[in-house]
Structures are given as structure tokens and as C-alpha cells.
Amino acid sequence: MNGAGAGAKGVGMTRRPQLGAYVYPWDVDGDPAAADRLAALGVRRACVAAAYHAVRALTPRHPHHKVVTADRSAVYFPLDPARWSSADRLRPVEAAWSWHSFGPAVTALNDAGVEVYAWTILAHNDGLGLREPEATVVNAYGDRYPWALCIAQEQVQRHCATLAAEAASQPGLAGVELESCGWYGFDHLHAHDKSAGVLLPPSAKLLFSLCFCPACQDAYREAGADPARLRADVRAALDPVFAGTADDAHLPDEQSGAVARMRTAIATRLRERAVSAVRAERPDLPVLLHAHPDPLACGASPGLPPETAHALADAPVLLCPTRSDAALDAVRAYAGNGRRVVATVAAVQGLGADPSDLTAWCADLTDAGATELRFYHPGLASATDLEAMRKATAALR
Numbered sequence: 001m002n003g004a005g006a007g008a009k010g011v012g013m014t015r016r017p018q019l020g021a022y023v024y025p026w027d028v029d030g031d032p033a034a035a036d037r038l039a040a041l042g043v044r045r046a047c048v049a050a051a052y053h054a055v056r057a058l059t060p061r062h063p064h065h066k067v068v069t070a071d072r073s074a075v076y077f078p079l080d081p082a083r084w085s086s087a088d089r090l091r092p093v094e095a096a097w098s099w100h101s102f103g104p105a106v107t108a109l110n111d112a113g114v115e116v117y118a119w120t121i122l123a124h125n126d127g128l129g130l131r132e133p134e135a136t137v138v139n140a141y142g143d144r145y146p147w148a149l150c151i152a153q154e155q156v157q158r159h160c161a162t163l164a165a166e167a168a169s170q171p172g173l174a175g176v177e178l179e180s181c182g183w184y185g186f187d188h189l190h191a192h193d194k195s196a197g198v199l200l201p202p203s204a205k206l207l208f209s210l211c212f213c214p215a216c217q218d219a220y221r222e223a224g225a226d227p228a229r230l231r232a233d234v235r236a237a238l239d240p241v242f243a244g245t246a247d248d249a250h251l252p253d254e255q256s257g258a259v260a261r262m263r264t265a266i267a268t269r270l271r272e273r274a275v276s277a278v279r280a281e282r283p284d285l286p287v288l289l290h291a292h293p294d295p296l297a298c299g300a301s302p303g304l305p306p307e308t309a310h311a312l313a314d315a316p317v318l319l320c321p322t323r324s325d326a327a328l329d330a331v332r333a334y335a336g337n338g339r340r341v342v343a344t345v346a347a348v349q350g351l352g353a354d355p356s357d358l359t360a361w362c363a364d365l366t367d368a369g370a371t372e373l374r375f376y377h378p379g380l381a382s383a384t385d386l387e388a389m390r391k392a393t394a395a396l397r
């Protein structure tokens, strides 16, 4: 195992990565010790949720609460009414359970010497989709995905760009990080999920995530596919998987090509728009995009190949939770030529991390070309997890 057992000075890297961490605003707001505790971990950058989806989060060290329940997507800063009109049906919601906690968290972290990026979730939204179902992805069977706004729609693109710009406008920031800036689909990490009875292979998951709303139907036509025919073929490909008579689901090549062109063009348009909106607001801030090397991946880290990622934004953020060849390959694919590449590393054992491998895994990601590492995440972590993060940062600095 590369780098395994590496001591504090023995990780063998030629470069030192920037070290950062994700936290929720409620991890810091109201806890006078939180910012210094984060700084003491050895991280110099915090990604603080500015607009975030529903979550049930433990806050083990907070003096005033131990669990925060966000029952829907919300923003943690005061909305600027001038940016959102009554005609905007997808107007964000302010978080009643952690009222305007972003600003105080940013101030406390900056005071502790930690710079802050606004961590902003775009197309994945729990709440707006229930209120405005026509704005969501609708699959080939006609089922709505209320957690997934359909980015082919103008109202969704406008919502995402406006939200990104408003997050960027908050005081005290050093950067903006856009998650779910692309297609969202069937996969949805949800507390009460009962959807694993039939395990869908990636090919089927993509087809099950294709949207057939009016905007998508227009876009399929523009890409050269007849939407009614496509929808029938998607169902014909998925039906045997659900019936247990096939392991895989594929479209004819011509349709696959049209779907890929359509999905790529729309996701690119969203990213250009969101990144431009941030830069128009704050030209000085770097804009990072959560990315997956598979161009058609959907989810929190949607498909965004290396060349496009570096052309569109200041850096990709890659999900590299625990040791895997795929994660190292992804980092290598995006790295090189002085490019900035951020790798997110799982650091909470209860959420699947391996604290005993944390230092070595971070070193290997750095050797593969990651210029920056982010721990996920100190707010949720146990005392043992925090100690593992401290050891890793001591070895990596």
C-alpha cells in the first residue's frame, strides 16, 4: 500500500497540498470554540454550506445543540429581495432551523485565520421541487423526482445562476464552490431510502435519470432524437432490468449519441451561466466545480471532463472518499501542468472513512496530483476522527 505507515515526515511527497475542510454553518455559529478548533486541525480553508439540501446532522461538540435537522434545501444567509422577484417560482427558502448562520460562521472562521469558500448546492433541491413539480426531472415512466431540478429549464438555469451569484456576494469569502452544478438524477442519498431492491447498473441508472419534461423533449429534438420514440426505447431497455431478466440497459447508438450531446450541451450552458454569474459578482473569487470524470454522470458531482472543467472554472473538486484506484485515476486525469485539483477525503469513520489510512491516502492523492485536500467533515466527526485529521495535516504540512 503506497505510503502506508508513513510517519509525520515520511510521506514522500514532492509538493505540499493545501488543506481544508467542509463544515456546516451551525457547526461554527453559536460555538465560540469551533473556529479555533478547526484552525487547530491544521486546515487553512473551510468550505461552509451557504445553500444546502436537507440533512440530519450530529453536532457532537456544540454547546447548545447536538442534532440539526434541515428538513429541506435552504440558504443560510439573508436573501436579497432585489435578486428574486415574485415571478421567480424557484425562490430559495431561508433556513428557520439555523437562521442566517452563514455570516457569523464566516466571520468567526476568518478571525481564526481560516479562509472561507461558500459551498453552494444548485440543481439538487429538496423542497422547491415539491412546491414546483413542473421544475423537476420526470422519468420515462412519468414519475417525478422532486429532489432533482431539471437543468434544461430556463427557470432552473436562472435559479442556479442567481443562487450562485448571491452566495458569492456574501462578505468575507475567499472562493465559491458549486456542487450539483449539472444533471441530477435518480440517485438521491436520502435518510429513508427504500430504493435498493433492484440494484441498477450505471447504464440503467443513466436511463432512469433521463428527463422527459417539455424542455428536455425540445432539447432531444434539437439533438436529433424523437422524444416519444426515445421515451419508449428507454422504457423498453429498463423494463427487463426491473423484471430481473436483464442486467444492463442500453439505447441504440444513434439515440445514445443524441442523449449525450443534449445532456452535455445543457450542463455546459448551466456551468457557463453559474460561473459567469459568480464572476460578475466577485471577479476576484476562484470558482470551483464538483466534477466526475464520466461525462454523463449525474448527481452531486456531475460529469465534467478534465479539459472542460479547467476551461470553465478555476478547479474541479473530485470525490475521493477512501482508497480506490478509480479515485487516483480521476485525480491523475485532471492534474498536471500546474493545474489546481481538489480532492475530497472522507474523514468520519461512522460515514465510511478509514482513519487508520487517512494520512497515507492523503499522501497518495497528493502524489497523484491533487493540489488541495478537503476533509469531510470536522463538524460531524468524533474525537477519534478529529485526531486522525490532526495527524494527517501534521504529516502533510
Ligand SMILES: [Zn+2]
Pocket (backbone or CB within 6 Å): 136, 137, 138, 150, 151, 152, 153, 211, 212, 213, 214, 215, 216, 217
Ligand atoms: Zn427536463
